[in-house]
Amino acid sequence: MIEVKNLVKRYGNHTAVNDLSFTVNRGQILGFLGPNGAGKTTTMNIITGYISATEGTVTVNGIDVFEEPEEVKKMIGYLPEFPPLYPDLTVWEYLNFVADIKKVKKSARRQMVNDVMEATKIADMRNRLIKHLSKGYKQRVGLAQAIMGYPEVIILDEPTVGLDPKQIIEIRDLIRDLSKNHTVILSSHIMQEVNAVCDSVMIIDKGRLILQDKPENLSLHFGSTGGLKLVIKGNKNDVLNELKKIGRITKIEEKESLEEGTVSFTVYCKEDDDIREEVFYSMSKNNTPILEMQSIRMSLEDIFIKVTQDDAFINEDKPEVYEDKTEDLSSSADKEEVSNNAGDL
Numbered sequence: 001m002i003e004v005k006n007l008v009k010r011y012g013n014h015t016a017v018n019d020l021s022f023t024v025n026r027g028q029i030l031g032f033l034g035p036n037g038a039g040k041t042t043t044m045n046i047i048t049g050y051i052s053a054t055e056g057t058v059t060v061n062g063i064d065v066f067e068e069p070e071e072v073k074k075m076i077g078y079l080p081e082f083p084p085l086y087p088d089l090t091v092w093e094y095l096n097f098v099a100d101i102k103k104v105k106k107s108a109r110r111q112m113v114n115d116v117m118e119a120t121k122i123a124d125m126r127n128r129l130i131k132h133l134s135k136g137y138k139q140r141v142g143l144a145q146a147i148m149g150y151p152e153v154i155i156l157d158e159p160t161v162g163l164d165p166k167q168i169i170e171i172r173d174l175i176r177d178l179s180k181n182h183t184v185i186l187s188s189h190i191m192q193e194v195n196a197v198c199d200s201v202m203i204i205d206k207g208r209l210i211l212q213d214k215p216e217n218l219s220l221h222f223g224s225t226g227g228l229k230l231v232i233k234g235n236k237n238d239v240l241n242e243l244k245k246i247g248r249i250t251k252i253e254e255k256e257s258l259e260e261g262t263v264s265f266t267v268y269c270k271e272d273d274d275i276r277e278e279v280f281y282s283m284s285k286n287n288t289p290i291l292e293m294q295s296i297r298m299s300l301e302d303i304f305i306k307v308t309q310d311d312a313f314i315n316e317d318k319p320e321v322y323e324d325k326t327e328d329l330s331s332s333a334d335k336e337e338v339s340n341n342a343g344d345l
């Protein structure tokens with residue numbers, strides 16, 4: 001659907017987008033993630049035909065954005081970071097104006113404006129001046145202008161910036177709804193946002209693509225560990241000795257216990273290994289009941305910070321392995337040995 005190949009954008013000596021290539025499939029919601037200045041807005045402005053590129057190609061449905069910008073613009077609805085709203089028009093007047101610009105046929109216009117207002121839940125505000133709308137409603141009007149004419153592709157630059165938590169949830173629901181009929185690219189630097197709505201996440205930094213995958217797969221790029229946080233009722237040494245017998249546990253870390261008569265451990269295993277049942281039966285047999293058990297994974301925040309702060313990551317063919325401070329039991333000659341932390345018990 002959208003194919004970006006070897007895209008470069010230079011401003012003088014400064015390279016804002018540096019050899020960026022990616023594709024977005026039909027019906028997908030792609031989260032475009034990166035720190036301030038990473039090149040997100042620049043890339044979106046190029047895809048939408050607002051600015052030119054220094055090098056590279058962008059096609060939407062096979063049509064080259066640089067050769068046929070008008071054709072591509074017809075296929076894209078764009079919500080820029082600062083939507084071009086007209087404060088002295090009512091919502092109804094403004095959306096009719098947008099429909100006119102987008103060459104929606106006069107006979108279909110009234111119906112489409114009504115449908116778009118329904119979809120973005122702004123019908124109640126139709127006669128209100130845009131300057132009197134709350135920020136959340138202005139953002140909805142911005143979304144309404146983006147979907148007017150039902151373009152195949154919707155591009156949203158930081159759509160929830162400045163909104164309160166309730167408005168954020170509403171806009172995210174709306175974006176999810178949009179993806180039923182549209183391909184969506186969503187730029188953000190909010191991890192929860194891309195996690196909540198996107199099928200695929202692309203992280204860029206300093207204009208370069210660092211990772212693209214499903215949100216749930218990103219941690220796999222780091223060879224990161226999986227594991228469990230445990231709160232167990234019983235004697236520390238009893239519990240520890242039993243945990244040590246579970247060969248699939250690669251590390252054990254003792255944590256501060258908040259409740260008397262209980263012990264807390266974080267145990268690690270391979271990312272794709274599920275040790276919950278084995279831990280359950282082992283503790284049950286040991287008469288040391290598990291009071292809490294919680295799976296741990298590398299969060300999207302961890303990944304984002306890791307890849308955008310680590311220059312080495314960008315230059316390496318293979319990402320380095322995510323590490324923590326605990327000793328690795330699997331590499332130890334004696335599997336019975338545990339980390340210094342736990343061994344000091």
Ligand SMILES: Nc1ncnc2c1ncn2[C@@H]1O[C@H](COP(=O)(O)OP(=O)(O)OP(=O)(O)O)[C@@H](O)[C@H]1O
Nearest residue numbers: 011014016034035036037038039040041042043189
């Ligand atoms: N017209 C311009 N002239 C010169 N430099 C520019 C111009 N537009 C953007 N840049 C620079 O290009 C880089 C990428 O900017 P861009 O706005 O694309 O980043 P971004 O990822 O959208 O950041 P943010 O999250 O802060 O909006 C930045 O270093 C920015 O200063």
